[in-house]
Amino acid sequence: MSTVSSTATPNRGAATWFSGFRGFLGGEADAWLFVLRVTLSFFITGWLAMRMQLPQPGTAMLTTVIVMHRQSGMVLAKGFYRVLGTLIGAAAALAVVAMFPQQREPFLLVMALWIGACAAGATLHRNFKSYAFVLAGYTAAIIALPVITTHPGNVFDSAVARITEVMLGLVVSAVISDTVLPVRLRDNLRNAVRNQYANFLEFVREALMGQLPRERMEQQHLSMVRDAIALEDLRSSVIFEDPEARARSLHLLQFNQGFMAASTSFQSLHHLINRLMRQDAPVAAQALLVLYRPLGEALQSSPQELPAEELAARIRQVRLELPARGKALRAEINDAGQAEDFEVGTGLLRRFSQELESYIRARGQLLHRVAPSKGVERVRFVRGNDRAGAMLAFVRTTMTMLLLGAFWAVTDWPMGANVMLLATIFSGLFATAPNAARLTGMVLSGYIAGLLAGYACEFMVLTRMDGYALLVASVLPFFIVGPYLTTRPKLAIIGLGYTMGLVNILAITNPMAFDPQHFFNDALSQVVGLGAAAVGFALLPPAAGSRWLRRRQMAALRALVRLAAQAPLPGLRHHFESMSSDLVHQVVAHTVPGSDDSRSLLAWALAVNETGRALIHLRHDVARQPLSTALHGDVDAAVNALAVFFGQPSRQAWQDADRALRRASDAARADTETPEISRQVLYHLRLVRLAMVDDRSVMAPYIVVSDASKEGVINAD
Template identity: 60%
Template sequence: MSTVPLPSAAPRREALWQFLREEGDAWLFIARTVLSYFIALWLAMRLQLPSPNTAAMTTIIVMHRQSGMVLAKSFYRVFGTLAGAAAALVIVGAFPQQRELFLGAMALWIGLCAGGATLYRNFKSYAFVLAGYTAAIIALPVIDAPGGVFESAMYRITELMLGLLVSAVVNDVVFPVRVRDTLRQTARQQYRHFIGFMRGSTGGAIARADMEKAHLRFVRDAVTLEDLRSSVIFEDPQARSRSAHMELANQRFMAVSTSFQSLHHLLNRLQRNGGQAAAAAVIALYRPLGEALGDAVPSRALLRRLRTARHEMPAQAAAAVATLDAARAEDFEVGAGLVQRFARELELYVISQLDLGGERIAGDLVERARFLRGNDFAGAALATVRTVATMALLAVFWIGTAWPMGANAMLLATIFSGLFATSPGPVRVTLKVAFGYLGGMVAGFLCVFFVLTRIDGFPLLVASLLPFFMVGAYLFTRPALSLFGLGCCMGLAYILAITNPMVFNPVHFINDGIAQILGLGAVVLMFGLVPPAIGSAWLRRRQMAALRGQVALAAAAPLPGLRYRFESVNRDLFQQIVTQTVAGSDESRQLLSWALAVHETGRAIIELRHDHRDQPLPPKLEAAADAAVTALGRFFQQPSSPAYAAALAAVDAALACARTAPGESVALPFVREHLHLIRLALVDDQSVMARYMPAPVAATETVPHAS
């Protein structure tokens, strides 16, 4: 008789614990959200502000499950609020009696703010969204009474700031969920994954598919870490004081990952093209690093191992090169240079991790590093045009019909135009939020005319509104329903229009609801007629051109800070494009191919320029090297077979000149190594370069890719 083992209860307990933990986090978020809303509402009423609902609505717009994110939103929201208030005063002062000019200037300002929001993919975009929204909420209600604009500005600023202050305090005090914890965990995971990946690659070559996956992971880790770092500085003084160290550690991670990829690309090429002896010698030189990484040890012990291995490398390289013929010796020297560069950068990366842990390493210079973004101003211009057209459409309708609720329609269109200008599918996203918004409006109608009319006093007001807000906030915590939940909370908070005392006017309520629906409809219409650049094939082509153009940047930009600029902008551009491409598609493969080629070639150019910046070269060689660098930049900017042939010829000429150059310049061997590395990348018929090679060479590869 056989027995069937019963399933273990441990997985069920773990699944139950995970569910309860997620539900607990969700309900804590709901508690913080409703608490912020009602405290802001109560304070606004106690201070007798004319529109308590503005303060309460602010807490809904900035709600987030992590307290640091709320603080980041609030910080930028303050700047946006002040800028919007200043713009409102200027516009009203410039066109106090000219409605058409007034609305035209307002539409232009709101459009510019929406365009500015598309240039950022973090909470800085909120400053632009709020600059447009604040200007509208201050100026539009006083369009017929411009003398009251200053009073309107003071009240709106006070209400907005009150909502921001309440959200910040509640989210920082009531069961806060810290971004710093996520940041530290992400930084540790980035370090452990990279060290572990290198530990598993000590055999030399890495399969192309594994390198592509690694590149995707490296890019995602670097961009995610920067996004978290830019938010955590608002919630934690210690994190703020260590922000520069974290940014430097991230930059060193990007640099060492690029060197790591270049080294293994070179090993793959040598092993494919008859350079097994040189590849074996490079792998032997690389092996001590693998041994240093061979088992998990504390970072300080790992640092000692790496330093020992790096200090032994020059002697090992000199002994190995003596065993190779001239052609393979040159291949080996290129590989040896990459191994030593990789070892030096890996050591710096480990030092950065120790520094983040509070262990200061003597001799380490804390450089100033910045993570720069790859922004596309044409896409921002398109968002500006679309938003201006939306506002102009509503303004014309308002003027033509003299509808008293036209300002409300424009206000809501301002919010949605800015919030979803950066979405790759704005029609779909806006429709989801709009359906939630309509649900919130229906709930608001029931709440106002069937509940609030029967109660008196603030405690009963809270008890009456609480169930409605809890439903929307809970839906916001569900990934599949988050947009619907956001719309539900916004629609409910906006349509309630809580005042002190409360006014129950069904006609005004219905007109206000129609105005909001009209504003939402105008936004959806214009998103459909003028789709955003984000996610479009047009923008992806522009971003790909910008990514390839990074090689031209490496060839011509000033050297101070160029390494950091090159590494960060590359990854930001790649992350933008890869999120809009289908994984495994031809487009995705082409993107990976170009990204790896840009990383390797651009970094080699930067190192070449650095190595001969302070060491004079023979004039003929310097001219040839400059010509090669310029030709490479032109090819990557506008790739074609003639441009490829010109770049290869220029590199060959510079390399020939370097091999025969007289003199004892310290930089000469390094320049020769960089040029040889660039040439090996150019003639790699397993890379994206294959499509630009002569037909007999390129025909061996049907789908170009990077090795």
């Protein structure tokens, strides 16, 4: 026995080492392939720009550095939005110079306002849509600032030249990333769809065949939010790379919305059963466990490996049998309150099984064919934005630009335009980043290293070279350091700063000009511009990640109940689901896992989802079949009281909501004019009230137990 152990251990160690070494080599290979694509794009663009006799080949070359990404889809997406930003920025530059061709002070004021507005717009969007706003701001600065004090009439030529240079860099980058050993983003999208589907079905199967603690459900909710956001982010980028993904875009949206709907319904069902199990006589809970067991059995045998059509048919068969099985179980429950609770659970189970079937069928459409878009519900993923954070970005960026503009006007420093330009770029790039001052400082350290490398390259090497081939050989050893550093997560920001510093200071032209005095003035202006951006972030930090913004986002999350209660019904469910997921994701991104803030967020997110979805379904039912006038008034009062409570939680607001829910429930029980719809309304109200009186939920601090409200309150004991 000991002999076997002693010989097995080295083998396992050797195998582990070899596996780790292979992983390292694989990672290094990916990194150097990325460096190869960036380098090819950079130097091919420079050669073409010189052949085309563009005035600033360095601008085209810098474009390739900015847009390059490991995956071709990201390059194409980034390039698309860069084109939009460049065109809009060029139009803004032409307009501002036309208004103030020889008036630098009003020109600087309007330009500062434009750049501030673009920085604010960047905070209201995600991914490369945000980048388009950044580009619109600093493209206007690139075009207008150099000509405003010398030759304002040349602004059109400057705009055409900048657009041409940027477009050249984008085209070359797109071609290289798509042809030279490309890494396809569509593979990531397919993996994301596959993993979301498999993980969700496995989670549902485990939950239906046993009991999950509340903590596990909360963590799973967070995981599902991340999955939904990640899939939407990938979808919005891969459509630029893959025609098939573009054709399936609507179906991907529907698949993701189906995922969010089914997961929310399942959470409501799970929490309802947990609450009922804590009652003195959990008859309804036991009956619900029996009722949903066939659904768990249908998901046995690795459901994610079954054909989607076959699995959907299983779920459909279970759903069709639910009414008869529910009626038989309902007949065995004698207590009226328990019977109502069972009916509430039956309705939730029926809704969940229908949404699960739709989700599985949407997966089948993605696997086998692209179904025609006709007849497919058009949905849209709505983001949750905070306009106060955008206003903060506007104020900070505008003030920074105004101060730098005033400094330029007073000193008349020829390099003042460069200072404003660098401050514009990084004020926009990091407008949405937490710890923006720290990030700008890291970029500055890399930027200074790039400037030093640029000095060595320009005055110690390039002065001895002639011809483009020797220029490439001279710049290459200095250049590849930057792209390689960007492949290291901890050094990526420094690598970005190094590369931009090197490329900006070399300012490759044809022919090259070697002027040490201009070099040092240029380098100093760029450092001052970056430093100004860092100081601006330090004095007025971005809202992202701050406790102030977190409180506002939590308030916005709770306010979704008001949206569910009062917004127009068409598209409301999709609007509610996507906005809820986005807000939760924004807060979680800047919250320490396992902290009190994180737990509070997850608890509120579950409460908002459960209540909001119940109100939306209640309103849909009422819209299909109107209520009696008296009952309609009581239901409206209950819905509005819930919206008030979630908007500003307090014990008094909870009491008002509880009182309104009880009054509406009593009216629904007593209604004889529209008994069928009244019964449906009662079940929705009952579901909401069971959540409101759950003292193991986020409602615990607000629950006030009076003689009138004791009925239905669930104790933790």
